[in-house]
Amino acid sequence: MFTCTFKKVHGSKNDFILIDEKNMQRELSHEEKVKLALLLCDRKTGIGADGILFVTVGGRTDGTMSIYNSDGTVASMCGNGLRVAGRYILEQTGKEEVIVETLKADLYVKKYVEQADLPFYQVEISPILFDPASLPMNTEKAMIINEKLPYLSENLTFTALAVPNPHLISIVPKEILLGGEQERIASFVNKENQYFPDGVNVSFIYPIQKGEIFVHTFERGVGFTNACGTAMSASSLVAILNGLHDYETPLIVYNNGGFVKTIVHKQDDKQWIDLIGNGTYEFDGKVTVDLSRDLMIDFTKLQAYEDEVEQYRKIEEKAKQKRMEIFGRESI
Numbered sequence: 609m610f611t612c613t614f615k616k617v618h619g620s621k622n623d624f625i626l627i628d629e630k631n632m633q634r635e636l637s638h639e640e641k642v643k644l645a646l647l648l649c650d651r652k653t654g655i656g657a658d659g660i661l662f663v664t665v666g667g668r669t670d671g672t673m674s675i676y677n678s679d680g681t682v683a684s685m686c687g688n689g690l691r692v693a694g695r696y697i698l699e700q701t702g703k704e705e706v707i708v709e710t711l712k713a714d715l716y717v718k719k720y721v722e723q724a725d726l727p728f729y730q731v732e733i734s735p736i737l738f739d740p741a742s743l744p745m746n747t748e749k750a751m752i753i754n755e756k757l758p759y760l761s762e763n764l765t766f767t768a769l770a771v772p773n774p775h776l777i778s779i780v781p782k783e784i785l786l787g788g789e790q791e792r793i794a795s796f797v798n799k800e801n802q803y804f805p806d807g808v809n810v811s812f813i814y815p816i817q818k819g820e821i822f823v824h825t826f827e828r829g830v831g832f833t834n835a836c837g838t839a840m841s842a843s844s845l846v847a848i849l850n851g852l853h854d855y856e857t858p859l860i861v862y863n864n865g866g867f868v869k870t871i872v873h874k875q876d877d878k879q880w881i882d883l884i885g886n887g888t889y890e891f892d893g894k895v896t897v898d899l900s901r902d903l904m905i906d907f908t909k910l911q912a913y914e915d916e917v918e919q920y921r922k923i924e925e926k927a928k929q930k931r932m933e934i935f936g937r938e939s940i
């Protein structure tokens with residue numbers, strides 16, 4: 609039997625079970641964490657989430673975050689997750705800004721003060737890598753920027769980059785965004801294939817107007833999600849590379865769960881992205897599982913964060929209206 613307390617959280621409705629490792633009855637091996645992700649993230653038989661964020665406070669940096677996708681695979685980063693994990697580490701340390709260790713990089717997080725009604729958090733997305741080996745992607749080319757990939761589509765062009773988890777991104781017209789192309793392409797590259805041996809997150813960008821884009825993502829290890837933070841960050845850079853936006857300038861990125869703000873920085877030879885958005889706590893809970901029998905035994909809600917859930921509901925409502933105006937649908 610294994611018991612732990614957790615927080616159910618979300619960033620743009622990309623939802624997670626956040627577990628502070630100090631609240632676990634005992635340390636879990638990687639294999640046990642995989643099982644826990646499969647059990648708890650299941651939306652029918654578990655608690656339901658896009659992934660588990662394992663967090664520790666203190667250590668070499670102010671804290672650490674690791675992410676297990678709902679299918680049990682491990683990713684190197686999670687932008688929406690880092691906003692909530694960063695918030696948690698900020699609150700636990702009482703600091704104004706923190707550095708969080710993730711699998712491949714130490715990343716900067718702070719509270720974003722311009723947002724009055726609901727606290728927003730700003731997280732650093734870096735490094736940004738175009739070398740196909742860093743995704744990994746098998747190709748002869750040195751970089752994939754607005755390239756046709758005939759094995760995926762005859763018409764669309766794609767940009768491939770790692771931030772540092774892998775993203776394949778295409779700018780598309782409305783009818784393509786609303787059609788079945790994204791699911792077909794994403795399903796192909798996330799099954800066994802010769803081009804993306806570890807799979808890849810696939811995003812479609814729809815440019816709304818100057819300063820605004822919509823991003824829809826099929827996440828590796830999850831499927832379509834309401835939003836993917838690293839994908840929205842990578843898509844912001846892709847928008848700039850295509851002349852749709854400028855460096856050092858805020859961009860509003862709408863998604864199926866709300867919106868975020870991004871700023872892509874370029875200074876000398878260094879590039880990084882600020883991802884700014886909500887980091888919402890929904891409720892605290894306690895769960896008991898039997899990992900040897902792959903069973904969730906018991907799950908109790910301990911405390912609900914009704915005020916912030918209600919505040920977020922207003923943001924969500926506005927974003928829904930925006931999607932209705934643009935696409936004539938509440939969600940994509």
Ligand SMILES: N[C@@H](CCC[C@H](N)C(=O)O)C(=O)O
Pocket residue numbers: 622675677682683684685686687688689773774809827828829830835836837838839
């Ligand atoms: N939702 C995340 C990304 C989670 C990892 C991703 N599915 C992967 O496997 O690379 C985000 O907000 O960035």
